[in-house]
Amino acid sequence: MLIRTNRRGVEAILRYSIQRLLAAIPVVAIVALIIFSLLFLAPGDPAALLAGDSATPEMIEELRVRLGLDQSYFVQLRIWVLSIFRGDFGVSIFSGTPVLELVYDRIEATAALSVVTTVFAVLFGVSLGMIAAWRAGGFVDRAVLVLSAVFFSFPSFVIAYILILLFAMQMQLLPVQGYVSFQDDFWGFWVKIILPCITLGLPFLALLARITRTTVIEVKREDFVRTAVAKGLPTNQILMPHVMKNAAIPIVTMVGLGVSHLISGVVVVETVFAIPGIGRLVVEAILQRDYPVIQCVTLLSSFVYIVVNMVVDISYSFFDPRIKR
Amino acid sequence: MNALLPLIEVKNLKVTFHGRTGPVLAVDDLSFQVSPGETLAIVGESGCGKSATAMSLLRLIQPPIGRSEGGSILFGGKDLLQLEYEEMRAVRGREIAMIFQEPMSSLNPVLTIGRQLTETVRVHADASQETSRLRAIELLHLVGLPDPESQLRKYPYELSGGMRQRVMIAMALINKPSLLIADEPTTALDVTIQAQVLDLLSKLQEETGTSILLITHDLGVVAEIAKRVIVMYAGRKVEEATTIELFDNPQHPYTRGLMAAGPRLGSAMADVKKARLREISGTVPIMNGELVGCPFAERCENVLDQCRLAFPQDTQVTETHCVACFNPNGAT
Numbered sequence: 001m002l003i004r005t006n007r008r009g010v011e012a013i014l015r016y017s018i019q020r021l022l023a024a025i026p027v028v029a030i031v032a033l034i035i036f037s038l039l040f041l042a043p044g045d046p047a048a049l050l051a052g053d054s055a056t057p058e059m060i061e062e063l064r065v066r067l068g069l070d071q072s073y074f075v076q077l078r079i080w081v082l083s084i085f086r087g088d089f090g091v092s093i094f095s096g097t098p099v100l101e102l103v104y105d106r107i108e109a110t111a112a113l114s115v116v117t118t119v120f121a122v123l124f125g126v127s128l129g130m131i132a133a134w135r136a137g138g139f140v141d142r143a144v145l146v147l148s149a150v151f152f153s154f155p156s157f158v159i160a161y162i163l164i165l166l167f168a169m170q171m172q173l174l175p176v177q178g179y180v181s182f183q184d185d186f187w188g189f190w191v192k193i194i195l196p197c198i199t200l201g202l203p204f205l206a207l208l209a210r211i212t213r214t215t216v217i218e219v220k221r222e223d224f225v226r227t228a229v230a231k232g233l234p235t236n237q238i239l240m241p242h243v244m245k246n247a248a249i250p251i252v253t254m255v256g257l258g259v260s261h262l263i264s265g266v267v268v269v270e271t272v273f274a275i276p277g278i279g280r281l282v283v284e285a286i287l288q289r290d291y292p293v294i295q296c297v298t299l300l301s302s303f304v305y306i307v308v309n310m311v312v313d314i315s316y317s318f319f320d321p322r323i324k325r
Numbered sequence: 326m327n328a329l330l331p332l333i334e335v336k337n338l339k340v341t342f343h344g345r346t347g348p349v350l351a352v353d354d355l356s357f358q359v360s361p362g363e364t365l366a367i368v369g370e371s372g373c374g375k376s377a378t379a380m381s382l383l384r385l386i387q388p389p390i391g392r393s394e395g396g397s398i399l400f401g402g403k404d405l406l407q408l409e410y411e412e413m414r415a416v417r418g419r420e421i422a423m424i425f426q427e428p429m430s431s432l433n434p435v436l437t438i439g440r441q442l443t444e445t446v447r448v449h450a451d452a453s454q455e456t457s458r459l460r461a462i463e464l465l466h467l468v469g470l471p472d473p474e475s476q477l478r479k480y481p482y483e484l485s486g487g488m489r490q491r492v493m494i495a496m497a498l499i500n501k502p503s504l505l506i507a508d509e510p511t512t513a514l515d516v517t518i519q520a521q522v523l524d525l526l527s528k529l530q531e532e533t534g535t536s537i538l539l540i541t542h543d544l545g546v547v548a549e550i551a552k553r554v555i556v557m558y559a560g561r562k563v564e565e566a567t568t569i570e571l572f573d574n575p576q577h578p579y580t581r582g583l584m585a586a587g588p589r590l591g592s593a594m595a596d597v598k599k600a601r602l603r604e605i606s607g608t609v610p611i612m613n614g615e616l617v618g619c620p621f622a623e624r625c626e627n628v629l630d631q632c633r634l635a636f637p638q639d640t641q642v643t644e645t646h647c648v649a650c651f652n653p654n655g656a657t
Contacts, residue, residue, distance in 0.1 A: 034407035119340070223430040230383050230425075231445045231496070245435045320435050321480045 001173045013314055018024060020313070031302040032295070040073055046093050046289040062112050067093060080295070090292030092285075099296045101234060108276035109179050112189070113269070114262050117197045121204035122255055128205075129212025129251075131240060136217055146214060148206035156265060160199040160272040167195060177274040196273045200265050204258045211254045215247040222246070248319040256312035263301045331358035332536050333382070333421075333504055334399040338421065340377045340560075342391035350612035351377035351391065353560040359504065364530065364537040366551035368544060368583070372609055374560040375540045376426075379508045382538070383423055384413055392421060400504075419449040422497035426509035432481040433557035438465075438492055439477030442572075445499050464495035467532075487518035494525065500535060508540045523549050544587055548572060553645070556580050559620035560612055566646035576648035578625050578655075579605070619651075627655040 047063040048055070051205045053283055064070045068079065083090060089099040132141040151159070168176040175192055182189035219225065220243060228238045266279035284292035340352035350575050352374040359365045380386045381393045384405065398405040405416065425431040433441060442461035452460070458477070465473035468491040481489055490510060497505055507526065511519040527550045530537055539551055547554055547568060552570045556564040556579065556609050564577040575581045582605040584598045607624035610616055618633040619625070625632065639647045 223425060223427055224433040226385060227423075227425060227431045227493075227496075228433070230385060230417055230423045231448065232414045232416070233444065233448055234414065237444070237448065241436060242433055246433070320484050322434065 016314060017310060020310045021306075024303075024310075027306060028299065028302060030297055032081075032084075033077075035295055035298045036077055037073075039289075039294060040076070042289075044289045045069075046291065049288055050093060084299075089296040092140065092293050093290050094288055099292045102293060103278065103296060103300065106276055106281045108181060109264055110270070110279060112182065113193065113196055113200065113275065113277060114259070116193055117201040117204065118255070118259055119264060120197050121201040121208055121258065125205040125208025126212050126251060129209040130216055130244070131218065132209065132213045133216035134235070136213075138211060140143045141213070144209050149208045151202040151206040151238050152210075154203070156199050156203065156268050157272055159202055160195070160269065163195050163199060164272075179273070179275040179277075195276060196269050199272070200262065200269045203265075204262070207258060208254055209253065212251050216243055219243050219246045223243070240274050243276070245319055249316055252312055252319065253316050256308050259308050260305045263304065330361075332346050332361045332363075332400070333538075334358040335378075335382070336399070337395070337396035338378065338381065338393065338398065339382050339395040340374070340391060340393050342377070342386075343389060344534070344613070347613060349562050350614060352381070355396075355557075355560070355562050355613065357555055357562065357565065359536050359538055361503070361536055362530070362534050362554065364527075364539060364542060364551045365553045365555065366539040366547040367555045367557055368541055368547055369557035370542055370583075370609065372559075373557045373643070375542075375557050376508055377560075378557075379423070379506045379538065379540045382504075382506060383421055384408075384416055385423075415449070418445055418497075418502075419500045420502055421506065422502040423502065423505045423506040423508065424490070424493050424497050424510045428486055428493050429481075429513065431493060432489055434481055436480070437477065438479050438481065438484070442477070442492070442496055442499060445496055449500050460499060462497050465492070467498070467529065468495045468596060469491070470495075486514055486574070487521065490514060490518075491525070494522070494529070498529060498535070502535060504536045504538060505530075506538045506540070509542070511543070511546060512538075512541075519546075520549075526550060544572075544583060546576055556583070559609055561620060562649065563621065564646075564648045564650075565639075570643065570646045573611060573643070574646075576642055576646070576653040577621075577650050578627050579621050582624075619649075627652045 006147045045060070045064075047060050047067060047069060051063055053058045063072075068076065069078070080090075088102075091098050092102055095102070128140070128144050132144040134139055159268075164176055167174045174195055178192050180192060184205060226245060228242045233242070243286060267283055268279075269275070270277045270279035271283065278300075282294060284290070285297070298303045330579075335358065335426060336356050338352055338355045339350070341348040342351050343349075355374070357365070367378060369375050377386060377391075380419070382398060382405065384393070385536070386392060393406055394407070398418070401420065403412075409415070432438075438460060439458065439621065442464065445459040446457035446460050447454075462473040465476055470476050470488060470491055476484075476492075481492075483491065490513075494510075510526070511522050516520060517590060523546060526537065526539075529535070530550075539546070541547060551568050553567050554565070555562055556571070556577060556642045558579050564571070564575070564580050566574075566576075571580065575584055582603075585603045588602060588604060605624055610620050610623065612620065617635065618631075619636055622628050622632040627650075631651055637649045637651045640653075641648050
């Protein structure tokens, strides 16, 4: 309803998206190079970890040779880059499973968590911000201001444990932790994902409520809002689309930033709530110096980051026709 | 509607703004009426309360910015100041419509002209998308925009200032309101476009029979289209007359000052070296409630002692001409 477009518009967007993705290749390459170099320089030796405490130096050396870790920086880099071009992200040093398989098994939980969290945060954050702005100075407004400051400053593991204590331990309404796929158990999925999503989403929601409030208050003062009132439009139509379409750009920008931020947020939440997602995979991999896994996940998240930013940029031209594609 | 009855009758209107240092009186004890089909102009300099008057007719001045404190605005047998929110909303844009000063910022920059026109129809009537679209095309044609159909798909930034003001006029007239409030409709426009817009307004008035309340600081605009004029100063009505009477026989020292301040063809302005417009010395007082008496007293050539003690009552000059001044003729 808000967004009307035609075939020419769709073509323009496709062309723009392809351009952006091509332009992103050097960015991903640089990210890959930095990740690789950092891991090369980082202390810790996967061979030593793999061999165990009782291993002799000879056994460790043998492992290093077998894993290719005895090669120079450039040789290792070349091998890695060439295999990526073949679509081969390597094999986990520890489990021996192909990295792509590991990531594929874990990605559903993280994707579900991120999507539900984003929807929750956007829905509530933007609505609260709108209500606060429309009655600026009122009760809701003051409550939103205080609560958003509180939730934004609390670390997520604290929020997580408070929520678990309240809803899972005291009231016993929700399970403490765990995850099931929505394909296996639809209701179980929702019951188990509520607390992790609230934990992950509260700071995001707080941020969105604040930015929405500020932007809507600004737009409310514009002359065209007075015109809309003088035309006899009801409040809901003044807000949507007159005010919100004008306020959308800062809000969408913040949603984009928030989604990118979730990538790091899931690490804590997945650990606390024992969700088998990418976040926990990468933490375990880092602790074990499982280089192929770390490299693949970081590349993946930088790619997600780029795509999210691209979607945000494209959405600008939907909200404001003055921005050319 | 009965031609003898006024369309809208404003009685003792009082509007205050909540300033940083306390309430500021923008409109004080203002009464006037507009007859059906008539054009009434309110003139005065910036801050005299003319825009505040216009806005309060549609109740666009709301707390925390300010409020209408007293008086009544009778329209169609109802007091607009007493209406519930939803009742007022039914009046806005349907029976009373408004054109604003800035066509640049008064249209929503991110919605198409078509959307902004059709929603005005649909909010007040149970009209289909197609009916309202046809009505929008009809109105754009009426205000003289070329190729109305393609204009509907355009955004305000794709139109010039004059075209945008035409769109605003079309939007205001789309529901055939009985009163059109035009708040400085030509101020932001080029001189040539100004004349076009004024012509358009009077032409449309003849066709639709709507009454116009014109808010302006420009006596030239008044002479062009208004039948009657109210001169306001510091929130007060100081003079009211037909346009002809006002220009022929201005009574209030402030009105005379205003007229002398404008350039006139063939007068001293013709001699470029002496080309200096007369001005009224001093500034407008801030009405924060401390001032008693006539607010113009400090700037007035004809000031008497009693001017500082009380605001003068209206004196009838003729049946259609009244002035609020103790000493319009400069007796000492």
